[in-house]
Amino acid sequence: MKFKTTPYHHDLLKDTDRLSVFYEAIEEYNSDCGLAYDLGCGSGILSYFLNEKFDEVVSLEIENKAFQCAEENLSDFKNVQVINSNVLDYEFSKEADLIVCEMLDTALIDEEEIPVLNYAKKFLKRDGKIIPQxxxxxxxxxxxxxxxxxxxxxxxxxxxxxxxxxxxxxxxxxxxxxxxxxxxxxxxxxxxxxxxxxxxxxxxxxxxxxxxxxxxxxxxxxxxxxxxxxxxxxxxxxxxxxxxxxxxxxxxxxx
Ligand SMILES: C[S@@+](CC[C@H](N)C(=O)[O-])C[C@H]1O[C@@H](n2cnc3c(N)ncnc32)[C@H](O)[C@@H]1O
CATH class of the missing domain: 2.70.160.11 (Hnrnp arginine n-methyltransferase1)
Known part of the structure; x- marks a missing residue:
């Protein structure tokens, strides 16, 4: 499958070791149903990995160009909904089984992983999981x-x-x-x-x-x-x- 991307998200896709560790962690996730949130979905690659395992995937992306790429890349998957929104402004209506959030950077200083997870975790089931953990x-x-x-x-x-x-x-x-x-x-x-x-x-x-x-x-x-x-x-x-x-x-x- 050919993914439509922005130049930055293309560089993210070229880092195949990065993709592999996320792919393996999603594969090892011990369930094949329910709801997953992909926070900061970028071009949609992690939602693409998630779609086979979950009944429903909700993928949020703040940047308009990346959102458009994800929407097109994931358009064949009726269980995936792509939304152009800041996670911190999004009104979640359901609790998820899994949250995937790749807003990582060294020591989590420069990206919003911690503020985003502190907010989104309120919409995770009691026994829910986060990737990365x-x-x-x-x-x-x-x-x-x-x-x-x-x-x-x-x-x-x-x-x-x-x-x-x-x-x-x-x-x-x-x-x-x-x-x-x-x-x-x-x-x-x-x-x-x-x-x-x-x-x-x-x-x-x-x-x-x-x-x-x-x-x-x-x-x-x-x-x-x-x-x-x-x-x-x-x-x-x-x-x-x-x-x-x-x-x-x-x-x-x-x-
Ligand atoms: C490191 S990239 C990861 C993209 C994709 N998940 C991947 O693994 O290739 C992080 C993404 O999070 C998005 N992002 C950052 N802060 C956000 C926020 N507050 N709400 C929604 N998306 C956000 C960025 O625009 C970027 O596309």
Whole structure:
């Protein structure tokens, strides 16, 4: 089947590892009936995976061009309804068995996964499930070339510490978008620290965890003031951000 897409959604479709983990998680979902919501459906690819398993799929997309693509791509499936709406403005009328929401980005800072799920979860059955089911965030101290917040697709940096987990979320829990953590990191070489590298692992379900992929959570580089460290030195840093409010909300400092 040929999918009509926008250039951005075409790049999302080209990341076949991203598609595979979502496909497998939907295949492993233990039911073949009921109602599923696909929140931020884009070109409609995840609704396409969902349509065979569910009696009804409701797919919401805020962007008009992507909505038009999804509507055309899914027009053969009478059990799929595509709606051009911000999820946060949509009046859900039924509780779903499954919510699929791929509004992911590193540490969930720049996209609306958390505000959208906090709202839409009110319309999930008590035993309902969410795909993905959560994330794990890790951090390392680095010496990086560019001194501003950026994603690491083509970044040059040297890692100076082991990767440690600093937060984990289960999307079925109520999650405050305001995040703050104090983190202790141990240098494994003599060098100059001037940043943090954040990596996000996506838990699709109990069996599938996806690391960073080209179109899913490339590591995020956050600057710190320069500080000389010797091997085995500790630094303690505080990072703060608001999930869904963008990378402008990030603050980082030594304690
Ligand atoms: C990362 S894309 C994923 C698209 C598609 N589900 C896929 O997997 O290829 C996220 C999509 O969510 C949409 N989106 C973001 N915020 C939204 C909101 N508040 N309500 C509805 N759609 C939203 C974006 O326009 C984008 O198409």
């Amino acid at each position: 959560g994330i794990i965030n890790t951090v390392q101290m680095v010496n990086m070339e560019r001194h501003h917040v950026h994603w690491d697709e083509d970044a040059t940096y040297e890692t100076l510490s082991d990767e440690i987990s600093y937060s984990e979320f289960d999307f079925l829990d109520e999650i405050s978008p305001e995040f703050k953590a104090q983190i202790k990191l141990k240098s494994n070489k003599d060098s100059t620290v001037n940043g943090l590298k954040i990596t996000t692992y996506t838990k699709l379900n109990d069996n599938i965890i996806a690391g960073p992929l080209p179109m899913l959570n490339p590591p995020l580089m956050i600057p710190l003031d320069e500080k000389h460290v010797n091997v085995n030195d500790f630094i303690v840093v505080e990072i703060k951000y608001i999930m869904g409010e963008g990378i402008e909300s990030i603050e980082s400092r030594y304690l």
